[in-house]
Amino acid sequence: MKARKFLLAGLTAGLALAVTSCTNGKREANYVVPEEGLDETQKIEIEFYHTMGTNLQDILQTAIDAFEEKYPNFTVNAQQIGNYDAVRNQISTEIPQGLEPDIAYCYPDHVALYNRARAVVQLDNLISDPTYGFTKEQLDDFIPGYYAEGRQFGDDLMYTLPFSKSTEVLYYNKTVFDENNWPIPTTWDEMMSLCEAIRLAKNDDGSTKYPKVIPLGIDSEANLFITLCEQTGSKYTSATGNHYLFDNKENRSYIEKFKEWFDAGNYTTQTILTTYTSSLFTAYDPAKLKESDVEKIDKYSFMSIGSTGGAAHQYPASGAFEVGVAAVPKWDKDKDLKVISQGPSLCLFNKDNPQRVLASWIFIKDFLLTSDFQAAFSNASGYNPVLNSTYTKGNLPAKGMTYQEWLNSGDGKSKDGLTALTAKMSAEFVDNFYTSPAFNGSSKARDQVGSLFIAAVTNAATIDKAFKDAIRECED
Numbered sequence: 001m002k003a004r005k006f007l008l009a010g011l012t013a014g015l016a017l018a019v020t021s022c023t024n025g026k027r028e029a030n031y032v033v034p035e036e037g038l039d040e041t042q043k044i045e046i047e048f049y050h051t052m053g054t055n056l057q058d059i060l061q062t063a064i065d066a067f068e069e070k071y072p073n074f075t076v077n078a079q080q081i082g083n084y085d086a087v088r089n090q091i092s093t094e095i096p097q098g099l100e101p102d103i104a105y106c107y108p109d110h111v112a113l114y115n116r117a118r119a120v121v122q123l124d125n126l127i128s129d130p131t132y133g134f135t136k137e138q139l140d141d142f143i144p145g146y147y148a149e150g151r152q153f154g155d156d157l158m159y160t161l162p163f164s165k166s167t168e169v170l171y172y173n174k175t176v177f178d179e180n181n182w183p184i185p186t187t188w189d190e191m192m193s194l195c196e197a198i199r200l201a202k203n204d205d206g207s208t209k210y211p212k213v214i215p216l217g218i219d220s221e222a223n224l225f226i227t228l229c230e231q232t233g234s235k236y237t238s239a240t241g242n243h244y245l246f247d248n249k250e251n252r253s254y255i256e257k258f259k260e261w262f263d264a265g266n267y268t269t270q271t272i273l274t275t276y277t278s279s280l281f282t283a284y285d286p287a288k289l290k291e292s293d294v295e296k297i298d299k300y301s302f303m304s305i306g307s308t309g310g311a312a313h314q315y316p317a318s319g320a321f322e323v324g325v326a327a328v329p330k331w332d333k334d335k336d337l338k339v340i341s342q343g344p345s346l347c348l349f350n351k352d353n354p355q356r357v358l359a360s361w362i363f364i365k366d367f368l369l370t371s372d373f374q375a376a377f378s379n380a381s382g383y384n385p386v387l388n389s390t391y392t393k394g395n396l397p398a399k400g401m402t403y404q405e406w407l408n409s410g411d412g413k414s415k416d417g418l419t420a421l422t423a424k425m426s427a428e429f430v431d432n433f434y435t436s437p438a439f440n441g442s443s444k445a446r447d448q449v450g451s452l453f454i455a456a457v458t459n460a461a462t463i464d465k466a467f468k469d470a471i472r473e474c475e476d
Contacts, residue, residue, distance in 0.1 A: 029122040047101035105344035108438035121348035164383035165343035166309035174324035195266035216267035217277025222450030239437035311382035311422035323412035341433035375403035
């Protein structure tokens, strides 16, 4: 069967990806749908590796239950492996042994790594199959930028389908901001000026107003570094040629600035804090400020830059304050906003039994990529749906409302309200998303620029040594 190609609009230059195992030019897809179609009499167990927490596993289980009810001989064994890197690392060790799962959460750079062994199913023949593939209406339902990510691996074939997407936003303590008439920072200079003002704020009697404040928490050092490259046009990596381009004058200057700001006490990060910075953000409780012994007061922050997928974790259990949501700062106020597009796609792995691949495909297509499942998953996670129809047709029966009604109900006054507010806010950034080049080694580059950032700002290494060490680790 010759695969049909569906080329959607909205492709961006930032999605120019390459895979070591691929060659230039048109290639035929490596999977052919069995002529006999799906054999529902076979006993098939589908292994699915993911990173979902308990609340999202509950949503996933509804899809699994529906799938297994329709196909009694098929089962789905969904395993929460850890974080995305843990999934990547486990699959990388399993591929040589033939133990990889059938389906996995993935990022483009993970697929590039898996494809060193050509382990990932090229989906074109499945997509175009008249019985099991997508209709034109279904293809058109995908948000173009999300769908396009799966075809950008250098050979014009499709390797992934989008599952749910997130980005980063700035969460801020709206209650305290309103009390102090603080402006929402839109650039990094504005952010750090505000951080300084927060640290130096005084009470009427001249005492320090917020004695244990670290104004800002930043969850991902790697995202910060890469976003700065994207926002300023400085070089990070390339899909071809010399891959590792991030050791340059522009990037060193950004690190110097962030080192100064760290030394001033303006921010901390997840690695430095040794936990997600949302824990610092949600720790603030005005009642604690009334204690006579200042040493009993926990450290806290008033801003947190983190994933939209973790919105629920940004709401204080005490309900001590209202949370606001805004775009991450820009480096240059005159340039367009750039925010990272993250969140899992799904890939299938090649198997000796083509029926396992087909059954896995049907589970994804007919049970995970529906407007109602996407609505429920977004409701529980804060991730953005990948289907346009979720916004127009998605329902949340447990809430007695549509998905769009839920989005419109969002505010920062409850955990669910904040999740809705965050999902609605991040949906406005679709035209501002970027992704980085994916190639064998791009995952290592991401790890190394995060380590570089930490080493430089904490004085674990000089800026020069931090950059050189990172390049050396990437090239080894």
